[in-house]
Amino acid sequence: MSLAVRVIPCLDVDAGRVVKGVNFENLRDAGDPVELAHRYNDAGADELTFLDVTASSADRETTYDVVTQTAEEVFIPLTVGGGVRTQEDVAALLRCGADKASINTAAVTRPEVIDEITGRFGSQVLVLSLDARRTEDLGVASGFEVTTHGGRRGTGIDAISWCREAAERGVGEILLNSIDADGTQNGFDVEMIRAVRHVTTVPLIASGGAGRPEHFPAAIDAGADAVLAASMFHFGPVDMIAQVKEAIRAAGHPVR
Amino acid sequence: MAKPEVVVLDYGSGNVHSAVRALERVGAQVTLTRDTQQVLDADGLVVPGVGAFAAVMEALTSIDAPRWIGRRVAGGRPVLGICVGHQILFERGVEHGIAAEGMGEWPGEVTALPQDVVVPHMGWNTVRPARDSVLFDGIEDERFYFVHSYAVQEWGFDQTVDAMSAPKVTWSHHGADFIAAVENGPLAATQFHPEKSGDAGMQLLKNWIESL
Numbered sequence: 001m002s003l004a005v006r007v008i009p010c011l012d013v014d015a016g017r018v019v020k021g022v023n024f025e026n027l028r029d030a031g032d033p034v035e036l037a038h039r040y041n042d043a044g045a046d047e048l049t050f051l052d053v054t055a056s057s058a059d060r061e062t063t064y065d066v067v068t069q070t071a072e073e074v075f076i077p078l079t080v081g082g083g084v085r086t087q088e089d090v091a092a093l094l095r096c097g098a099d100k101a102s103i104n105t106a107a108v109t110r111p112e113v114i115d116e117i118t119g120r121f122g123s124q125v126l127v128l129s130l131d132a133r134r135t136e137d138l139g140v141a142s143g144f145e146v147t148t149h150g151g152r153r154g155t156g157i158d159a160i161s162w163c164r165e166a167a168e169r170g171v172g173e174i175l176l177n178s179i180d181a182d183g184t185q186n187g188f189d190v191e192m193i194r195a196v197r198h199v200t201t202v203p204l205i206a207s208g209g210a211g212r213p214e215h216f217p218a219a220i221d222a223g224a225d226a227v228l229a230a231s232m233f234h235f236g237p238v239d240m241i242a243q244v245k246e247a248i249r250a251a252g253h254p255v256r
Numbered sequence: 257m258a259k260p261e262v263v264v265l266d267y268g269s270g271n272v273h274s275a276v277r278a279l280e281r282v283g284a285q286v287t288l289t290r291d292t293q294q295v296l297d298a299d300g301l302v303v304p305g306v307g308a309f310a311a312v313m314e315a316l317t318s319i320d321a322p323r324w325i326g327r328r329v330a331g332g333r334p335v336l337g338i339c340v341g342h343q344i345l346f347e348r349g350v351e352h353g354i355a356a357e358g359m360g361e362w363p364g365e366v367t368a369l370p371q372d373v374v375v376p377h378m379g380w381n382t383v384r385p386a387r388d389s390v391l392f393d394g395i396e397d398e399r400f401y402f403v404h405s406y407a408v409q410e411w412g413f414d415q416t417v418d419a420m421s422a423p424k425v426t427w428s429h430h431g432a433d434f435i436a437a438v439e440n441g442p443l444a445a446t447q448f449h450p451e452k453s454g455d456a457g458m459q460l461l462k463n464w465i466e467s468l
Contacts, residue, residue, distance in 0.1 A: 004381070071277070075454055077452050125306070173378060201373075204374075
């Protein structure tokens with residue numbers, strides 16, 4: 001037997017509600033986060049991820065409340081991201097009951113923050129989240145570029161080199177989101193997954209593009225240890241997590 | 257029957273709220289504290305732990321916790337270590353080539369998992385429970401949530417002493433076999449996080465609570 005592939009529903013939380021759009025635009029309401037967390041827990045989710053997609057500090061407090069309420073009642077690992085910039089932000093999330101924090105833009109802006117956070121709380125607490133897109137820019141050797149602001153801004157940073165650096169600095173896990181595939185429901189960007197897998201041995205979560213259970217095995221074959229999706233769980237049938245796990249199991253990978 | 261009183265040791269070790277909630281859920285009266293008397297008096301003591309071995313051991317030592325744990329064990333009072341709280345019960349931990357002394361309740365070293373697998377070992381894995389395990393009773397075939405890069409990979413307990421009953425050792429595998437749990441009289445510990453292991457983890461904690 002071996003480690004099971006984790007299936008992780010992602011809840012994008014805006015002002016206390018779960019929202020989801022296509023390519024980070026046209027957000028639509030998908031329900032109450034605490035209620036959804038419960039539903040996914042009962043449906044066999046292996047972990048939950050909350051992404052705070054709002055920027056205002058008032059809404060940040062709302063997210064802390066949501067995390068606290070969820071952590072009180074749901075006994076599977078909970079990762080929270082969105083707006084994490086400092087050690088103190090991580091400490092605040094841990095106090096609310098989060099098990100891990102994910103960091104994105106702030107780490108691109110100042111990579112040393114990875115060393116600071118993992119030095120204080122350990123590697124296992126920090127997930128590097130990155131939104132990467134395909135680019136024609138010859139300055140980006142791998143052809144995959146790191147973006148910020150929900151994929152709207154390019155950085156000219158090579159996504160594959162960035163993953164390698166972040167792992168060396170101590171992140172415990174990488175959440176790789178394909179901006180091109182996000183919300184399209186046309187399948188994962190398996191080339192991108194394979195490229196990241198090639199340069200690092202930390203756990204890799206594939207995200208972006210899942211539309212059908214059959215899409216998942218390809219991400220795992222390409223090297224993902226876990227798979228994350230939002231829309232297909234929020235708007236799909238209630239047994240979607242089970243369907244995804246069945247597809248993964250049928251392809252020969254262990255699931256819980 | 258009165259609820260068993262459990263203290264979760266409060267020494268600044270990351271997220272312990274889920275451990276508190278989970279223990280409450282399965283029927284314990286839980287207090288999060290570092291008060292000496294409460295720690296010694298509780299029916300059960302839970303020692304959580306995340307982060308580096310040396311840092312956890314240092315934090316425990318700074319509040320005199322190793323002595324409390326030793327006194328409880330000597331008096332047959334149950335203690336449950338979780339994750340790094342499990343690791344520090346062994347002789348020493350070696351992280352980044354630097355060795356730190358553990359409590360030495362059990363022989364063995366905490367060392368890095370093999371480099372040819374994905375590390376940290378993060379996620380749901382199966383275990384091979386010890387025969388007659390109390391903790392894993394009824395959940396022998398379940399998966400539990402692990403997150404760690406170091407583990408005890410060899411068990412060197414001297415079982416030639418007839419008067420001592422051998423500890424029950426539960427194994428798991430990630431790149432190599434490693435110790436997932438030990439049950440040894442009043443002292444028990446798990447490398448995984450029962451408080452994050454869903455229904456299976458709840459049942460394990462319930463099994464422990466009912467043994468108090």
